[in-house]
Amino acid sequence: MNAAGILQIVVYFAVLTAGAIPLGAYMARVYSAERTWLDPVLKPIERIIYKVCFIKPDQEQHWTAYAFSCLMFSVVGLLVMYAVMRLQALLPLNPASQVAVAPDLAFNTAASFATNTNWQNYGGESTMSYLTQMLGMTVKNFTSAATGMAVLVALVRGFARRQVKTVGNFYVDSVRSILYVLLPLAIVVTLALVWQGMPQSFDAYTEATTLEGAKQVIAQGPVASQVAIKHLGTNGGGFFNANSAHPFENPTAFSNLIEMAGELLISAGLVFAFGRMIGDRRQARALYLAMSTMLVIGIGVCYWAEAAGNPLVQAMGVDVAASDLAPGGNMEGKEVRFGIANSAIFAAATTGTSTGAVNAMHDSFTPIGGMVPLVNIMLGEVIFGGVGCGLHGMIVFVIIAVFIAGLMVGRTPEYLGKKMESKEVKLAVLCILIFPLSILGFGAVAMALPAGLAGMSAAGPHGLTEVLYAYSSATGNNGSAFAGLSGNTLFYNTTLAAAMLIGRFLIIVPTLAIAGSLAAKKIVPPSAGTFPTHGMLFIGLLIAVIVVIGGLTFFPVLALGPIVEHLALAAGTLF
Amino acid sequence: MIKQIVPSILLTLVLTVVLGLGYPLAMTAVAGSLFPHQAHGSLIERDGHVVGSELIAQGFSKAEYFHPRPSATTDTDPNDSTKTVPAPYNAANSGASNAAPTSKTYIEGTQALVDQLKAENPHARGQVPVDLVTSSGSGLDPHVSPAAIEYQLPRVAAARKISEDDLRALVAVHTEGRSLGFLGEGRVNVLRLNLALDERWQPK
Numbered sequence: 001m002n003a004a005g006i007l008q009i010v011v012y013f014a015v016l017t018a019g020a021i022p023l024g025a026y027m028a029r030v031y032s033a034e035r036t037w038l039d040p041v042l043k044p045i046e047r048i049i050y051k052v053c054f055i056k057p058d059q060e061q062h063w064t065a066y067a068f069s070c071l072m073f074s075v076v077g078l079l080v081m082y083a084v085m086r087l088q089a090l091l092p093l094n095p096a097s098q099v100a101v102a103p104d105l106a107f108n109t110a111a112s113f114a115t116n117t118n119w120q121n122y123g124g125e126s127t128m129s130y131l132t133q134m135l136g137m138t139v140k141n142f143t144s145a146a147t148g149m150a151v152l153v154a155l156v157r158g159f160a161r162r163q164v165k166t167v168g169n170f171y172v173d174s175v176r177s178i179l180y181v182l183l184p185l186a187i188v189v190t191l192a193l194v195w196q197g198m199p200q201s202f203d204a205y206t207e208a209t210t211l212e213g214a215k216q217v218i219a220q221g222p223v224a225s226q227v228a229i230k231h232l233g234t235n236g237g238g239f240f241n242a243n244s245a246h247p248f249e250n251p252t253a254f255s256n257l258i259e260m261a262g263e264l265l266i267s268a269g270l271v272f273a274f275g276r277m278i279g280d281r282r283q284a285r286a287l288y289l290a291m292s293t294m295l296v297i298g299i300g301v302c303y304w305a306e307a308a309g310n311p312l313v314q315a316m317g318v319d320v321a322a323s324d325l326a327p328g329g330n331m332e333g334k335e336v337r338f339g340i341a342n343s344a345i346f347a348a349a350t351t352g353t354s355t356g357a358v359n360a361m362h363d364s365f366t367p368i369g370g371m372v373p374l375v376n377i378m379l380g381e382v383i384f385g386g387v388g389c390g391l392h393g394m395i396v397f398v399i400i401a402v403f404i405a406g407l408m409v410g411r412t413p414e415y416l417g418k419k420m421e422s423k424e425v426k427l428a429v430l431c432i433l434i435f436p437l438s439i440l441g442f443g444a445v446a447m448a449l450p451a452g453l454a455g456m457s458a459a460g461p462h463g464l465t466e467v468l469y470a471y472s473s474a475t476g477n478n479g480s481a482f483a484g485l486s487g488n489t490l491f492y493n494t495t496l497a498a499a500m501l502i503g504r505f506l507i508i509v510p511t512l513a514i515a516g517s518l519a520a521k522k523i524v525p526p527s528a529g530t531f532p533t534h535g536m537l538f539i540g541l542l543i544a545v546i547v548v549i550g551g552l553t554f555f556p557v558l559a560l561g562p563i564v565e566h567l568a569l570a571a572g573t574l575f
Numbered sequence: 576m577i578k579q580i581v582p583s584i585l586l587t588l589v590l591t592v593v594l595g596l597g598y599p600l601a602m603t604a605v606a607g608s609l610f611p612h613q614a615h616g617s618l619i620e621r622d623g624h625v626v627g628s629e630l631i632a633q634g635f636s637k638a639e640y641f642h643p644r645p646s647a648t649t650d651t652d653p654n655d656s657t658k659t660v661p662a663p664y665n666a667a668n669s670g671a672s673n674a675a676p677t678s679k680t681y682i683e684g685t686q687a688l689v690d691q692l693k694a695e696n697p698h699a700r701g702q703v704p705v706d707l708v709t710s711s712g713s714g715l716d717p718h719v720s721p722a723a724i725e726y727q728l729p730r731v732a733a734a735r736k737i738s739e740d741d742l743r744a745l746v747a748v749h750t751e752g753r754s755l756g757f758l759g760e761g762r763v764n765v766l767r768l769n770l771a772l773d774e775r776w777q778p779k
Contacts, residue, residue: 053585072583135595194606210633225599242669245712247630253759319702326722331709336718339760363673462675484673574679
């Protein structure tokens with residue numbers, strides 16, 4: 001760890017916060033249907049879309065109709081994407097002559113993109129045509145992100161409204177998320193990324209003759225337009241197999257900063273939008289601080305572990321000290337232009353949010369460095385989390401935290417003036433149970449079956465971590481991987497797809513039920529007995545609840561995976 | 576029910592056209608006119624032929640060239656399409672080793688890389704730079720660290736029969752510091768440096 005590395009972490013947070021606050025104010029206006037400066041351009045387009053799609057923007061929905069629309073929209077999108085992949089060989093814009101994607105892989109990939117997971121059991125440049133990347137990946141990157149944002153907005157309305165039956169209109173919230181937030185940002189980011197060196201063309205793969213006379217086929221394509229929304233929408237599915245480690249998908253340290261900031265920008269902005277929509281910005285500040293604290297700890301631990309390097313490699317007389325002339329540390333699976341600090345920030349940011357893009361290979365991280373992204377996912381994808389999903393996941397933890405605080409003082413818990421009663425707490429617990437049930441359940445099945453064991457590339461504790469990471473990533477809708485796992489098999493394609501769908505929709509439905517239940521409640525004014533939820537005490541309690549729930553549930557299996565591997569590495573034991 | 580399903584289908588179709596065709600095509604047109612070199616893959620031509628992309632590593636094994644980082648990319652096995660075979664610097668199938676830090680194969684392989692590097696660079700000074708014995712995340716990392724260039728410099732100078740100081744002066748021109756002084760890491764683009772080498776001193 002050195003001063004330059006720490007400065008980069010500080011700059012990252014400064015850029016992020018400076019962008020998130022004004023974006024939050026803007027998004028609050030978007031979701032309250034107030035005038036924005038983009039109205040003159042976008043309002044007419046918005047009206048046409050409603051008209052063509054038979055959407056009645058003034059008709060609000062009960063939470064059940066909202067949830068049903070959300071499910072339908074996701075299912076239709078999943079089917080369209082599946083069809084595009086299956087038919088790509090017959091469709092245009094396929095210069096590399098990619099064949100139809102196999103049914104199980106196509107199902108896995110469609111489920112993956114419909115749930116904002118973007119797990120890659122495929123190598124983009126060797127499997128998907130340009131048209132698939134556009135009609136499939138790019139479109140789902142927008143729509144799955146917008147779905148998450150819409151669900152959050154419904155939940156926030158649950159808090160802001162009193163005694164009403166409706167939570168908003170799903171289609172309006174989704175269309176406004178895309179038109180007013182995602183698309184304008186994606187256009188700006190696309191151009192910035194091309195400027196930094198990212199390809200954006202329909203050229204066929206180029207054949208070059210290298211200086212030493214070898215043939216090299218260079219894959220490219222309409223990369224930047226996909227990658228921009230891949231980060232902004234916390235999607236993470238790469239155009240290329242190597243994702244954001246690929247020099248075409250992340251050409252410079254500056255493009256890396258754009259991508260890392262893009263991953264958190266909307267999620268962080270939504271926290272501030274939440275504060276404005278409920279009319280209490282102190283609450284937003286508290287959640288922002290809680291999320292930032294956990295993110296900083298993750299970055300710090302990962303940076304420290306990776307900068308220390310692999311002791312066995314160091315023992316071969318390899319220099320792992322960082323300087324202006326050398327990145328040092330553990331460089332296996334990392335790129336020189338990013339070095340250690342930017343790989344650690346990226347790893348923590350991409351897993352704290354549910355992005356799942358990678359600029360370095362988590363599978364080759366040191367045991368403790370690789371445990372950070374795994375734990376970030378296990379904690380529930382609430383360290384900013386996916387766009388929308390992160391904050392609604394965090395609010396679920398808040399409900400649990402105020403419930404526990406209420407138990408301690410013997411009062412009915414309340415949050416933002418809404419009483420948290422048995423129904424809300426039960427639904428919140430349901431959301432939280434999904435993670436351990438899916439991760440440990442599927443993990444145990446994979447460990448028990450030959451088809452599961454066959455996927456591991458590493459022997460010893462690292463193999464367990466690969467499998468555990470896969471189901472955590474799928475359930476958390478993250479999409480990053482310990483990519484040594486051979487996931488493109490019938491077993492993993494189907495079980496991972498199931499974990500993604502469970503992790504997405506079994507959380508969205510109870511969350512919307514909470515939204516509906518809250519919207520129907522009256523708001524009680526705070527009294528002397530109300531537990532304040534904007535102070536340091538509450539921030540501490542909230543973090544403790546998240547860590548205890550995540551920690552207690554997963555600690556035994558972490559002890560068998562990364563922790564025992566760390567001890568083995570220190571003792572020089574190999575597998 | 577139907578009331579909810581119809582908008583789902585129509586909205587999916589409308590958005591597929593707007594976001595799946597309109598947005599990427601418009602971006603391609605705008606980006607192509609603003610940044611044509613980057614938009615088409617930052618290709619480098621020499622004598623009218625494409626020799627590579629400045630962002631994509633290519634293999635170098637001759638002594639008179641600087642070598643890039645090891646690459647773990649693969650290609651489909653020509654004899655069995657369900658298997659892969661090592662194919663370093665395969666720019667049509669990026670990828671990493673994904674080796675575990677406690678893998679016996681990985682540690683033994685790294686030891687072999689260290690031994691080979693030392694054998695190729697008998698006059699190198701100092702310890703082995705870590706980036707030269709670890710494969711990159713993409714398998715296509717176009718850069719190595721300045722330390723990795725310095726490590727190989729005596730070999731390249733000897734192979735080209737030029738003075739180390741002359742070569743060091745050329746390297747300095749191609750060494751990039753951290754962007755804006757603090758972002759990323761110091762680095763040297765291997766392909767661009769090797770092209771400059773060829774331009775200045777024809778290989779003998």
